[in-house]
Amino acid sequence: MEESTSTLAAQSANIEATIAPPAAQQATPTEPDREQNRDLVMEEFGTIEGKPDASQIEQWKQQHEEVSLVGLSAEEMYIFRPIRRIEWKALRSAASDEENFKEAVVGKAVLWPKIGLGWFASSRAGTTDTLYELILLNSNFLSPDMAVALVRKL
Numbered sequence: 001m002e003e004s005t006s007t008l009a010a011q012s013a014n015i016e017a018t019i020a021p022p023a024a025q026q027a028t029p030t031e032p033d034r035e036q037n038r039d040l041v042m043e044e045f046g047t048i049e050g051k052p053d054a055s056q057i058e059q060w061k062q063q064h065e066e067v068s069l070v071g072l073s074a075e076e077m078y079i080f081r082p083i084r085r086i087e088w089k090a091l092r093s094a095a096s097d098e099e100n101f102k103e104a105v106v107g108k109a110v111l112w113p114k115i116g117l118g119w120f121a122s123s124r125a126g127t128t129d130t131l132y133e134l135i136l137l138n139s140n141f142l143s144p145d146m147a148v149a150l151v152r153k154l
Contacts, residue, residue: 040071042069044071044074044077045069045071045077048077050113051077051112052079052111052112057079060079060081060111064081064082064111065082066081066082066138067079067080067081067111068080068081068134068138070131070134072127072130076124076127078110078112078113078131079110079111079112080109080110080111080131080134080135080138081109081111081138082109082135082138082139082140083105083108083109083135083139084139087108088105088139091104091105091108102128102129102132103120103128105132105135105136106128106131106132106135109131109135109139110131110135
């Protein structure tokens with residue numbers, strides 16, 4: 001009986017190993033992974049020519065309370081800020097459609113590099129949507145699951 005139990009446990013472990021997603025496909029990176037990615041982004045940012053200096057970033061922080069850096073690739077780095085409710089409403093009412101709205105939000109919130117009409121035409125297809133989503137997250141547009149995770153009963 002004990003032998004069949006251990007055989008069953010071994011078979012179960014083999015099945016779990018077979019159906020478990022590879023580490024690269026797991027949904028949530030660990031905190032050390034996030035820190036390492038942050039360090040890599042900051043390291044890459046340090047090598048970019050024409051980037052804003054520390055005093056410019058400090059000025060943006062004072063003006064907008066917080067600014068964020070995202071590295072979509074070694075060549076594509078962006079500094080952006082959250083948008084305020086009043087800006088959101090103004091952009092929403094002025095936009096003729098959803099794509100124009102996304103572009104308006106990205107154009108308003110990205111501080112560096114400067115984004116103009118030519119940028120939207122020449123950027124990679126997903127860049128605008130990705131920046132838009134990051135700006136929304138940093139402006140407290142959270143999914144219900146993310147919001148619930150932040151709630152604590154007192």
